[in-house]
Amino acid sequence: MTLQTNMLNYGGRRVVDRTLRGCTVVATAIAIIPLVLIIGYVLVVGGSSLNVAFFTQTYMPPVPADSGGAVDPATGLPADFAGIDVSGGTLADPNAPVVPAEPDLTQIQAQGGVLHGIVGTLLITLVGLLFALPIGLMAGIFLAEYPSNSLATGIRFCCDVLSGAPSIVIGVVGYTLLVQQARTYSGLAGAVAITFLMVPTIARTTEEMLKLVPHAVREAAMAMGAPKWYGTLTVVVPTALTGIVTGALLAFARGAGETAPLLLTIQGNSNLSYDLLAPMAALPLLTYKYIESPFPAENQLAWGTAFVLLLLVLGVNLLVRVVTTRIKGGV
Template sequence: MAGVARAAFRSTRVNNTALARRRRSSAVMTGFIYVGGALAMLPLIAILAHITARGLSAFSIAFFTQLPAPAGADGGGIGNAITGTLMLIGMASAIGLPVGIGAGLFLADRRTTRLAHTVRFLADVLNGLPSVVLGVFAWELLVRPVGHFSALSGGITLGMLMIPLVTRATEEMVKLVPVALSEAALALGFSQWRTVAKVVLRTALPGIVTGALVAMARVAGETAPLLFTAFGSPYWVWDVRRPIAALPLQVYSFAQSPYDEWRAQAWAGALVLIAIVAVISASARLAIRSRQRLARGASAGRSIRA
């Protein structure tokens, strides 16, 4: 009996030692994870804190509503750049969203065809292309033939940047739609296009909206393509055939200015641009959460009825 007791004691001690070792290893790895997360967030927090501290000092009603002041003068604002950015995003969305969604639906529906593989490859190449290269191409294609810069050229260029992002997002979201839904719609007599429009697209719509918002957030901060197309303007511009101001261009121009007032407004413009991107990104997250809540509610309703 004594031998059995000693063996049981040794076994228990070994198990406790192994358990303590696993707990220490788990604590160390958990610490590494938290440290890694903190280090990943540190640059973003530092950038946001610095831009906020430098940019808030220039905030005023005039900053959001007035035109830029002449060189060396006090006051003025970037109201034209804010409206120009919103106009460019709107034009880019009007071009990039229909084309991107249509291409994504095609890739998801004809995913194994040779044409689909070619379109998918070209979309990936365009997505990885430096924006300055696309800006030079747009200048040669859109600006040089007409002889002047314009808001329309900038909107088309940003729309081309949006197309591959929306295309891939749409394709991935449509792939998540159960095939049984499409088959059920076809069995009920729906045509192919009506099945896509009424069933597939509607089911995947929240994910597509999220991808579209992410694409809009990305193009909102592009500078290089606009240098070759929209160019910038110190005036209020509502005619898309004329050069137009934009926040990235204004920040780029004012940041390298020798005037303190303009440099302060560059920091403030960067903060406004971050706020616009943050609002768009937050809208994407809200769309995801809304979709998840609706899905959970529908699942709970089916469980109750069952």
């Protein structure tokens, strides 16, 4: 028998193969393009607003560009305002309509930086992780190692609902339970709100990672005569540690980027504050505040904060990559 490819409808199958493969390439490109655009735009626009002061100073009021930030010692106003009579002195015609000159907002210059936001975001997210890690880890271990009981089913369901809940709802809950009770906005309230968002992520990744550990490994531990808790802690969890760390880091990255829960719990702060019991600033909140500002210069700062936030999240994701390959490669 000769090799007659036509007999097998080879041409037709090749067309189908190429068409479908083309579809997947196009779909992938469509999925990637927005990501590249977003990251690229933030990098270009936000990167240009960065300078040393951006990272080392806190909020300062914006000033007109040509004053160089100088202040008239007599009035305490920026030097450019010196010519304007602010004493409420006599006008030539009291009945004449006052027509204020249209201010040129583009001439207003932003000063200062977002150190308070960087510190706030790191503090709030780290404290949140500190709360979320033990709860999430233990819940995940319970779900994976004692899977078939009604309590586990309930916890799993709650985790899924919680991780799907709109984050503003978490914010409202945090506001009602913490801010209203304590009668003050605080970084701690924000950290607790972030905790609510992190726990389901950590619990479910921990569970999934532990489930990937082959049953044979658990049996090997049992066959040594190890009690279940011993096998879980010394054999099963270390085997899945890479995945668990990855889950915690991703939860951290997600927590760092959350805006809605913080909006209602930490309020924001224009000064550098390390006090978790007082209102605090955070990068997502600053982005929101600056983008709302009437001054283009402050809008520019918003791109800067977005840039720093993006760097933080990208950095954590890179760290995840390093951790995973390092541990796997070290075996």
